[in-house]
Amino acid sequence: MELLLGIDLGTSGTKTVLFDSDGRRLASHTVEYPLYQPKNGWAEQDPEDWWRAVQETVRTVLAKSGAKPEDIRGIGIAGQMHGLVMLDGQGQVLRKAILWCDGRTQAQCDEITRTVGREKLLSITANPALTGFTAGKILWVREHEPENYEKCRHILLPKDYIRYKLTGEFATEVSDASGMNLLDVPKRQWSGEILSLLGIDRSLLGEMYEACQVTGQVTKAAAEATGLAEGTVVVGGAGDNAAAAIGTGVVEEGKAFTTLGTSGVIFAHAGQVTIDTQGRVHTFCSAVPGAWTVMSCTLSAGLSLQWFRNQFCPAERETAAALGVDPYELMTAEAEKSPIGANRLIYLPYLMGERSPLLDSDARGMFFGLSAIHTRGDLVRAVLEGVAYSQRQCLDVFREMGVDVSDMAICGGGGRSPLWRQMLSDLYGCPVKTIASEQGPALGVAILAGVGAGVYDTVAQGCAAAVRTGEKSMPDSGRSAAYEPYYNLYRRVYPALREQFGTLASLE
Ligand SMILES: Nc1ncnc2c1ncn2[C@@H]1O[C@H](COP(=O)(O)OP(=O)(O)O)[C@@H](O)[C@H]1O
Numbered sequence: 424m425e426l427l428l429g430i431d432l433g434t435s436g437t438k439t440v441l442f443d444s445d446g447r448r449l450a451s452h453t454v455e456y457p458l459y460q461p462k463n464g465w466a467e468q469d470p471e472d473w474w475r476a477v478q479e480t481v482r483t484v485l486a487k488s489g490a491k492p493e494d495i496r497g498i499g500i501a502g503q504m505h506g507l508v509m510l511d512g513q514g515q516v517l518r519k520a521i522l523w524c525d526g527r528t529q530a531q532c533d534e535i536t537r538t539v540g541r542e543k544l545l546s547i548t549a550n551p552a553l554t555g556f557t558a559g560k561i562l563w564v565r566e567h568e569p570e571n572y573e574k575c576r577h578i579l580l581p582k583d584y585i586r587y588k589l590t591g592e593f594a595t596e597v598s599d600a601s602g603m604n605l606l607d608v609p610k611r612q613w614s615g616e617i618l619s620l621l622g623i624d625r626s627l628l629g630e631m632y633e634a635c636q637v638t639g640q641v642t643k644a645a646a647e648a649t650g651l652a653e654g655t656v657v658v659g660g661a662g663d664n665a666a667a668a669i670g671t672g673v674v675e676e677g678k679a680f681t682t683l684g685t686s687g688v689i690f691a692h693a694g695q696v697t698i699d700t701q702g703r704v705h706t707f708c709s710a711v712p713g714a715w716t717v718m719s720c721t722l723s724a725g726l727s728l729q730w731f732r733n734q735f736c737p738a739e740r741e742t743a744a745a746l747g748v749d750p751y752e753l754m755t756a757e758a759e760k761s762p763i764g765a766n767r768l769i770y771l772p773y774l775m776g777e778r779s780p781l782l783d784s785d786a787r788g789m790f791f792g793l794s795a796i797h798t799r800g801d802l803v804r805a806v807l808e809g810v811a812y813s814q815r816q817c818l819d820v821f822r823e824m825g826v827d828v829s830d831m832a833i834c835g836g837g838g839r840s841p842l843w844r845q846m847l848s849d850l851y852g853c854p855v856k857t858i859a860s861e862q863g864p865a866l867g868v869a870i871l872a873g874v875g876a877g878v879y880d881t882v883a884q885g886c887a888a889a890v891r892t893g894e895k896s897m898p899d900s901g902r903s904a905a906y907e908p909y910y911n912l913y914r915r916v917y918p919a920l921r922e923q924f925g926t927l928a929s930l931e
C-alpha cells in the first residue's frame with residue numbers, strides 16, 4: 424500500500440493525518456498547545472511545543488492505523504505562516520517564535536518601507552511591509568534583543584523548524600517564504616537586493632525549494648523520536664493556506680476556498696502574479712510550480728470563537744467532554760436560536776488587530792449594540808456573524824480586483840459548523856462546499872509528498888486522485904437580503920472608530 428503523511432502545524436494545534444494515495448483518511452490525531460500573549464497584541468508559541476505535538480501525533484497515527492512506517496512513501500508539512508523561529512549554531516531555539524498574528528512590529532514595517540521604498544517592495548516581494556510578516560519581526564529582535572540576534576545562525580518558518588527536526592536540513596519552499604517580505608515572488612528566490620538593503624545575512628536563511636520537491640530524509644534520531652522509518656522523504660510542503668489549496672483542489676483559475684481556522688482566509692489560484700496595489704490582500708507563490716495565489720487574512724476568525732469559549736463557556740467544555748462532543752457544537756447550537764443580526768448586535772473580530780482588508784494592528788474587537796436583552800447565544804451568534812462579515816468584506820476586494828471566487832470550497836475547524844458555512848454562503852451569495860477529508864492542509868501536503876515521491880506525476884493529478892467534495896451549502900436570497908443591512912453597518916463601525924483605536928493603543 425502507498426501511504427502519505429500530512430502534518431499540519433496549526434496555531435491551535437498540530438493535526439497529523441495518514442492518507443492512502445486515493446486520499447482516504449486512515450488515521451488522524453490532534454494535539455493542542457498554548458498561545459502566549461505576553462502583551463496586548465503580541466502572540467508567541469514555543470517551537471518545542473510544536474515538536475512535541477508532532478512526535479505525539481505521528482506516533483498516535485501510526486498506532487491507530489496499524490500502518491507499517493516503511494509503507495509511508497513521503498511526508499509533507501503544512502504550517503502556520505510568517506512565524507519567526509531563531510536557532511543558534513547548535514540548532515537550539517533562542518526565543519519563543521513570534522507569530523503571524525503578532526502586531527508589535529509597525530515601527531519596523533515603517534522602517535522597511537522607508538529603506539526599500541513601497542514601489543520596489545511591491546514589485547519584488549509583491550506585498551507591502553506588514554506587521555504579520557517575518558522581516559519586521561527579524562528587525563524587531565535585532566533592535567530589542569541584540570543578544571539573541573548576535574547568537575542567531577538560522578532563521579526558519581514554523582513548519583521549517585519541524586523539517587529541521589525531522590531531516591536535519593535548513594530549508595524552506597516558495598509558498599511559505601512568500602510571506603516573509605524577503606522573497607522575490609515573481610522569480611521565486613530570495614531577493615539579494617532586499618536582504619542587502621535590510622542588512623540581513625543570506626546565510627541565516629534556508630535553501631529554497633518548490634513545494635513538491637524532496638528536501639531531505641528522516642534521520643535516525645527523528646525516526647527514534649517519532650516511530651517513522653529512517654530515510655522516508657520529506658518534501659518542501661507549504662504554508663498552511665497554500666497547502667489547503669491543494670487539499671481542496673484549488674489548483675486552477677476560477678477556483679477558491681475559505682478557511683475558518685484560527686485565522687480566516689479567502690484564497691484564489693492565479694496563473695500570473697496578481698497584486699492589489701493597496702496591499703489589502705496578499706500575493707504569494709502557489710504550491711503548484713509556476714503559479715501564484717491571491718489571499719486575504721482575517722486575523723481572529725476561529726480565534727474569536729476560541730477566545731469566547733475559553734472566557735465564557737467553561738461549563739460547556741466540561742459538558743462536551745462528558746457527552747463526547749465538541750464544545751463548539753454546544754455553542755453553535757445556542758447561537759442557532761438567535762435570529763439573523765443576533766438581536767441587533769454586531770461583533771468586530773479585531774482581537775489581534777486586523778490584517779485584510781484594514782491593515783491596522785491597533786484595531787481591537789468589540790460588541791457594538793450590547794443590550795440587557797442579549798443572551799450568551801446572541802453573543803456567540805454575533806461572533807460567528809462578525810467573522811463572516813469580515814470574510815465578506817475581503818471577498819468584496821477579490822471581486823473588485825476581478826478575481827473569480829464563485830467556485831468556493833471551505834476548510835478549517837470552523838468549516839465543520841453547518842451554521843457558519845451557511846452564513847458564509849448567504850453572505851457570499853454563492854455555494855460553499857466542504858471536502859470529504861476535512862483536513863485541507865494535511866491532505867494538501869500529503870499530495871505534495873506524493874508528487875515528490877513519484878506516486879503522482881503532477882499536483883493536478885494528485886488532486887484528481889485524492890480530493891473529493893462533501894456537502895454543499897446553498898445561498899438563500901431571503902437570508903442574504905436579511906444580512907445585508909447588518910453587513911453594511913458592520914463596514915461603517917470601524918472607520919468611525921479608527922482614530923479612537925489608535926488613541927487606545929497609545930495608552931498602553
Ligand atoms: N465544531 C466546530 N464548530 C465551529 N467552530 C469550530 C468547530 N471546531 C473547531 N472550530 C473552530 O476552528 C478553530 C480551529 O480551527 P483549525 O483549522 O484547527 O485551526 P488552526 O489550523 O489555526 O490550528 C477553533 O479555534 C474554533 O474556532
Ligand SMILES: O=C(CO)[C@@H](O)[C@H](O)COP(=O)(O)O
Nearest residue numbers: 433434503504523684685686
Ligand atoms: O497569517 C496567515 C496567513 O497569511 C495565517 O493564515 C497563518 O498561516 C495561520 O494559520 P492558521 O493557524 O489559522 O491555520
